[in-house]
Amino acid sequence: MERRFWKVLIALLITLVPVLVLTGCSLPFGDDDASSTEPVAVAEENAGGELGVMLDEPVPAPDFTLTAHDGEPLSLDDLQGKVVAIFFGYTGCPDICPMTLGYMAQATEALGDDAHEVEYLLVTVDPEQDDPERLAQYISRIDAPITALTGDRAELEPVWDDYDITVERRDREGGGYLVDHSAQVWIVDQSGDVVMFMPMGADGDDLTASLRWLLDREG
Amino acid sequence: MKRKRQNFLLVIAGIVLTLSLLTACASLERGVQADSDADTSSTLTIQDVWARSEDAGHNSAAYLQITNDADQDERLLGAESAIAVSTEIHDVVSRDNVMKMEEVDEISIPAGETVSLEPGGYHVMFFDLTEDLTVGEEIEFTLIFERAGEVTVTAEVREHTPGHGYGQSFSGQGGA
16 A cells, blocks of 8 residues: 555656656746736727827726835825826836836926826835835935835735736745736826726836826826 | 665655756756857957946846957856846846746857847846945946956946936847
């Protein structure tokens, strides 16, 4: 009886090894859990400003309350009446995140007097590392009115889900980790509806044009 | 009883084999070692080198342009620095709309062509800075090429948002 158990185990190992090698050495677990409660149906055509992709129908932006980089709680609902751009990133991200936040600085400058009509939110995808102090340091280098938000993982996970943000923490060989994450910027209009998003590849000019279009539309 | 122990050893051997294969895969991904002999016939022009300002303990990145003026192809194989716990060549790849920064084994620079490392694409990744990178100061790091060997470059430390032209050519950087 016990011998059979060992035989089965050995057979399993023999089959598992080639599988691991064939799949490029990544374990076949931890794939996207397909729990996309996304608030979106992506429109095919681009109705609003440049590369901003309009949703088929505006979707009420799921509200959340998180801790801002100044240590105070902030709810999305507090910002109604303004256009809100929401990006998900983390302070350990040295390339794509500061680049996207740089687009927000670019838009802030380009919008001139209307810049105060727009709020920018950075929601962390790395709650273990990104406390308010670290977030404050990170965004202090960016010349835009960005509020960085953090919380417990249990507080953040529903927010990531609501905004269809995939977050995958990936350990590095040499220690430490990186966090793979969705990088679209959601745009919420003055009445609190998600109306469009900036896809990957959209730059600061695209963001500016989309925000300008929204501000003018609402008059 | 003896049989049982043999089987047990086999299982251990299987586990060791699996682990060593995984490690082998991982080290294969890390790429080839550079030839220490510099090939003087290789002519590289490296310009517009800058690094993103950031505090010690954080990660940062450097960007540059490499022009291969030689008539033979060149390959960038890695990078080293004294300012971070580890220094790697990374690319930003998008898979299923998820952004990943991944280490690349090499970046090829075909004869007569220019390859840019710029925001949103290839970059030199400084993982866990051991010192502050302050705007206006200069830092050094070393690029490791297949033919040219080790080339030390000086980067100006800049702010996160250097203004116009920033991150413009987002596409065209392909995969590794």
